[in-house]
Amino acid sequence: MRAAGFQSIVVLTGAGISAESGVPTFRxxxxxxxxxxxxxxxxxxxxxxxxxxxxxxxxARRAALARVAPNPAHAALARLDAQWQGDLLxxxxxxxxxxxxxxxxxxxxxxxxxxxxxCLACGERQPAPxxxxxxxxxxxxxxxxxxxxxxxxxxxxxxxxxxIEAALAVCxxxxxxxxxxxxxxxxxxxxxxxxYGAHTLEINLDPSEGTHFFDEARHxxxxxxxxxxxxxxxxx
Ligand code: OAD
Numbered sequence: 001m002r003a004a005g006f007q008s009i010v011v012l013t014g015a016g017i018s019a020e021s022g023v024p025t026f027r028x029x030x031x032x033x034x035x036x037x038x039x040x041x042x043x044x045x046x047x048x049x050x051x052x053x054x055x056x057x058x059x060a061r062r063a064a065l066a067r068v069a070p071n072p073a074h075a076a077l078a079r080l081d082a083q084w085q086g087d088l089l090x091x092x093x094x095x096x097x098x099x100x101x102x103x104x105x106x107x108x109x110x111x112x113x114x115x116x117x118x119c120l121a122c123g124e125r126q127p128a129p130x131x132x133x134x135x136x137x138x139x140x141x142x143x144x145x146x147x148x149x150x151x152x153x154x155x156x157x158x159x160x161x162x163x164i165e166a167a168l169a170v171c172x173x174x175x176x177x178x179x180x181x182x183x184x185x186x187x188x189x190x191x192x193x194x195x196y197g198a199h200t201l202e203i204n205l206d207p208s209e210g211t212h213f214f215d216e217a218r219h220x221x222x223x224x225x226x227x228x229x230x231x232x233x234x235x236x
Contacts, residue, residue: 006199006233008087009133010164010171012076012189016178016205018098018226020071020223023064029179030178034061043154051148054135058149061095062114063130071224073177078103080230090166091160093179093186095151110186116150119143125150158185165192174227176223181208190214203229 015025024049026033033041035059040046044208047054070078077090090107092099095114112118117128122142122181128150129136135145152158168174174193181187188202190213202214203225211217 006086006173008082008167008171009084009089009173009175009233010167010189010193010198011080011088011090012174012176012186013077013092013094013177014177014179014186015094015097017073017092017096017182017222018068018071018096018210019096019178019205019225020073020221021068021096023068023094023096023098025178025180026071027182035132039154042151044156047148047153051215052133055131058114058151059131059133062130065096065114068096068098070098070225073222074098074102074104076230080108080233082117083234087167087170088102089164089171091164091167091186093183108163110152110158110160112149112151112159114151117147118150119146120148127194148211151185161185163187168192168198169196171196171198173201175201175203176208176214177226179208181210199227 019025022167025035026038041054041057080086088106090104091097091110092171093111095112099113116125117132119138121138123140124140126139132147136147137144138147142170168189171193174190176190190210194200200214202208202211202217204219206219
């Protein structure tokens with residue numbers, strides 16, 4: 001990679017960056033996410049069909065955050081954020097809070113956050129209490145039992161798309177870390193960035209579904225490869 005000369009970077013992260021922290025990825029060898037098919041816990045239809053199951057599922061994921069910690073890949077991106085003088089946007093598909101716990105600030109959660117709740121009555125996004133299963137009241141409108149996980153489910157519009165599209169249009173380096181490239185629109189960001197002339201790099205355990213779209217690919221563990229890449233960039 002030409003280390004020097006970049007001004008504006010977009011980094012896309014997926015479940016693979018949190019894998020070494022002990023957060024399971026979505027598309028494991030058994031095709032299940034913590035014992036469930038993704039469609040059974042990550043669609044509005046699933047929530048309408050069985051809200052108790054979906055609330056319990058995300059309550060458990062939220063509780064599990066207390067038992068994990070950022071790994072060297074999150075720390076390296078936080079270091080990049082602190083030291084990179086040019087533009088940077090870290091776009092995560094992850095709903096955990098490990099990027100911000102590592103110290104990253106120039107970042108957005110495009111698929112929502114476990115630590116946020118969304119009121120179905122008034123639309124307010126708000127910090128989630130420990131559990132949503134017991135039907136707590138909305139902090140804004142007071143409605144009981146109307147808070148849902150503030151997670152972007154299949155068929156719903158990801159957050160921050162205007163900001164992400166604007167950053168992709170001006171970036172000269174796009175890096176995708178730990179994502180299988182199976183879910184759009186995130187899977188299409190590499191093509192968007194390329195279209196605008198960015199150098200594109202994939203860092204993933206194995207070749208993603210869109211690996212052929214990247215100018216360069218590095219395959220291995222994020223906890224090892226991301227700190228090396230950040231060193232290279234900051235020293236370049
Ligand atoms: P996936 O589970 O689909 O992909 C994770 C990727 O990380 C795979 O390609 C793994 O090979 C790779 N990986 C695993 N361990 C790694 C490691 N230690 N270092 C580097 N790479 C590693 O997860 P995502 O691509 O993030 O959406 O999934 C995208 C979206 O699908 C999620 O945000 C979620 C899901 O449905 C919603 O919930 C809306």
